[in-house]
Amino acid sequence: MTPSYASYNDFKDQLLAAFRTNEELMNGASKTPFHQLRRSALKQFDLLGFPTIRHEEWKYSNVNGLFKEAFDLDDTTTLTANDLDPLEIPNLDGNIIYIVNGRYHPELSRIISPESQVQITSFAEAIKADPDFIGSHFARYADYQENAFTALNTALANDGVVIRVPDNTTVEQPIILRYITDARDKNIAAQPRNLIAVGKNAEVMVAEAYRTLGDRSSFVNVVTEIALSRDARMQYYKVQNETEKAYHIGTTQVNQSDNSHFYSATVTLNGNFVRNNLNIVLNGQHAEAFMYGLYMPNGRQHVDNHTLVDHAMPNSYSKELYKGILDDNSTGVFNGKIFVRPDAQKTNAYQSCKNVVLSPGASMNTKPQLEIFADDVKCSHGTTTGKLNDEALFYMRSRGIPKDEARSLLLYAFSQDVLSQIKIQSIRDYLERVVTEKLMK
Amino acid sequence: MLSISNLQAFIGKKQILKGLDLEIKAGEVHAIMGPNGAGKSTLASVLAGRAEYEVTGGSVLFEGKDLLELAPEERAAEGIFLAFQYPVEIPGVSTTNFLKTALNEIRKHRGQESLDAVQFLKLMKEKMKLVNIDQSLLSRSLNEGFSGGEKKRNEIFQMAMLEPKLAILDETDSGLDIDALRIVADGVNQLRSPERATIVVTHYQRLLDYIVPDYVHVLYNGRIVKSGPKELAMELEEKGYDWLKAEAI
Ligand SMILES: Nc1ncnc2c1ncn2[C@@H]1O[C@H](COP(=O)(O)OP(=O)(O)OP(=O)(O)O)[C@@H](O)[C@H]1O
Ligand SMILES: [Mg+2]
Numbered sequence: 001m002t003p004s005y006a007s008y009n010d011f012k013d014q015l016l017a018a019f020r021t022n023e024e025l026m027n028g029a030s031k032t033p034f035h036q037l038r039r040s041a042l043k044q045f046d047l048l049g050f051p052t053i054r055h056e057e058w059k060y061s062n063v064n065g066l067f068k069e070a071f072d073l074d075d076t077t078t079l080t081a082n083d084l085d086p087l088e089i090p091n092l093d094g095n096i097i098y099i100v101n102g103r104y105h106p107e108l109s110r111i112i113s114p115e116s117q118v119q120i121t122s123f124a125e126a127i128k129a130d131p132d133f134i135g136s137h138f139a140r141y142a143d144y145q146e147n148a149f150t151a152l153n154t155a156l157a158n159d160g161v162v163i164r165v166p167d168n169t170t171v172e173q174p175i176i177l178r179y180i181t182d183a184r185d186k187n188i189a190a191q192p193r194n195l196i197a198v199g200k201n202a203e204v205m206v207a208e209a210y211r212t213l214g215d216r217s218s219f220v221n222v223v224t225e226i227a228l229s230r231d232a233r234m235q236y237y238k239v240q241n242e243t244e245k246a247y248h249i250g251t252t253q254v255n256q257s258d259n260s261h262f263y264s265a266t267v268t269l270n271g272n273f274v275r276n277n278l279n280i281v282l283n284g285q286h287a288e289a290f291m292y293g294l295y296m297p298n299g300r301q302h303v304d305n306h307t308l309v310d311h312a313m314p315n316s317y318s319k320e321l322y323k324g325i326l327d328d329n330s331t332g333v334f335n336g337k338i339f340v341r342p343d344a345q346k347t348n349a350y351q352s353c354k355n356v357v358l359s360p361g362a363s364m365n366t367k368p369q370l371e372i373f374a375d376d377v378k379c380s381h382g383t384t385t386g387k388l389n390d391e392a393l394f395y396m397r398s399r400g401i402p403k404d405e406a407r408s409l410l411l412y413a414f415s416q417d418v419l420s421q422i423k424i425q426s427i428r429d430y431l432e433r434v435v436t437e438k439l440m441k
Numbered sequence: 442m443l444s445i446s447n448l449q450a451f452i453g454k455k456q457i458l459k460g461l462d463l464e465i466k467a468g469e470v471h472a473i474m475g476p477n478g479a480g481k482s483t484l485a486s487v488l489a490g491r492a493e494y495e496v497t498g499g500s501v502l503f504e505g506k507d508l509l510e511l512a513p514e515e516r517a518a519e520g521i522f523l524a525f526q527y528p529v530e531i532p533g534v535s536t537t538n539f540l541k542t543a544l545n546e547i548r549k550h551r552g553q554e555s556l557d558a559v560q561f562l563k564l565m566k567e568k569m570k571l572v573n574i575d576q577s578l579l580s581r582s583l584n585e586g587f588s589g590g591e592k593k594r595n596e597i598f599q600m601a602m603l604e605p606k607l608a609i610l611d612e613t614d615s616g617l618d619i620d621a622l623r624i625v626a627d628g629v630n631q632l633r634s635p636e637r638a639t640i641v642v643t644h645y646q647r648l649l650d651y652i653v654p655d656y657v658h659v660l661y662n663g664r665i666v667k668s669g670p671k672e673l674a675m676e677l678e679e680k681g682y683d684w685l686k687a688e689a690i
Contacts, residue, residue, distance in 0.1 A: 392530070394491055394492070394513060395525065395528070397512070397513035397517070398491075398517055399517055399543040400514050400550070401543050401546050402514045405546065406514075409534055409542065410533075413532060416533055417533075
């Protein structure tokens, strides 16, 4: 029998209790500023509670499904390298880090870049080894006052990955963070926490790839904080291919300094319930952010992308393109906020969200939100949601291409605007394969 | 080859084809003329299998097979090709990729082997020369941002690649400059053979100087109201359609 929660508050109580048990085991360490911060985050989580659909930011994303089956907070796993075979991404090269149930597993991981290029450590280790560094970044960017899930993650932050790239350095090999939720024996909840600090004029490529093993329920609540120093450049990809029983809630919080460039792609292929928050603060002049997204829910899957670009300084640029293909009874949400602060003159901000709804049971909610307080800015936004073009389908069929093939050809082409942005070839190949398979279904 | 009898078709509640008859034998070229809104494109669409049109009566036999039973892609595989009056833009799919898929699907349907990349390229080069089309156009998204003339030329290029038995050209000549018109006509004429047939829908006698038809038909108000030799086109050019309207009633 799967254990279940009797009421909405049970899960919350369980999480609060876990924090306290953990704290009792800490002895002196509970006095550190780091832990004090976690404690205030816990208080905030307790106060906010899990959001309901009455909350403006959660209007179309109901997290009630989280409170049905009880989760196990014990992150231990019997998983070994052999168990990972079915999850293989062919030709994956570079630094490959495994985070299983929220814990960094060095025995599965492989770091090939020299330390002079990049330092990759577990978050747990970094808290002990370099508390000052952690203190100077941790929870400085990802706000936990408003967002209960970020508060929860901050309170329970134990492990994950810390990546530091020194000034004037190019990390030649990509860094692939592979998150595996081992839900073979029990329902698993994990709270991974990452910190990525890219030095001045440094360059790095990071991908986060999520998979679930087993058919029990999983809940991953991840927060990644990224700080880009002056002139830094980063490629950042988030790839989600989880099971029909996977809950994923994630926040990526980016802080950009002068002339830094951030390129991102968020690709959601499968998962029961997915909420991605991508928040970027353009906190420097001539900073540029590119945000691409592709989501392809089917069945009863739900995918919600919330993005926020905060133009805080003059002369910054942002470009955003999210595309969705929704089938069966799936639902999608796109909420794109653009803030242009009074000082942020000469801002250029472009946002677009395009969706194809393949079945009458599927639906998409889009909401662009522009708040512009400067006068010398160029902003544009547009969203479209429609069926697959019948004219195009007929044209293709009349030339001999069968209906299903014509459909997948059109949709594949539709997905290319996003997939072509991905510069890690093995990841791109993998995505192309899964996208194609999904379209052929 | 093609035998249409008493064909009736609706779009929504509106009847467009009102008992149309037409016989086409292999090796022939038939021109269909007629005023705007007469139903010419409707006939072409019904033959190609567009779902929006509801056929409520009559029959269409193609080489003895009931064409109306077949899906559009099956008709294409049987050898029917429609050059659209308004070719559709296919974002993100290049002409090359599109045609390779189409050609190999048609070959598969006929039990032929797929062409590999080398064979396909060779065929493409050959046909490109035929319609004088540029490689750069073929690697762009199909029809997207093409000029009117480029779209039409691309239709003829596709026809040359797919080598249909029955080609239906719906106003392929409109919007073409004189040189392009000649190229399109050459493309059609090179395909002429005792096994193939062509239906040319046009408003202009000019095209028929280049593609000389065996028969000219006037489609008016959903019916073929007059058929004759190629000289009929000349007569129409001179007199317009009014005299036929009177006759048709
Ligand atoms: N979706 C539709 N709904 C209603 N009427 C339609 C629709 N599509 C076409 N029609 C009508 O059908 C009639 C025949 O159209 P068709 O395109 O076949 O004419 P045509 O002979 O090709 O004319 P043209 O010479 O202008 O190309 C026209 O009156 C047109 O308005
Ligand atoms: Mg027409």
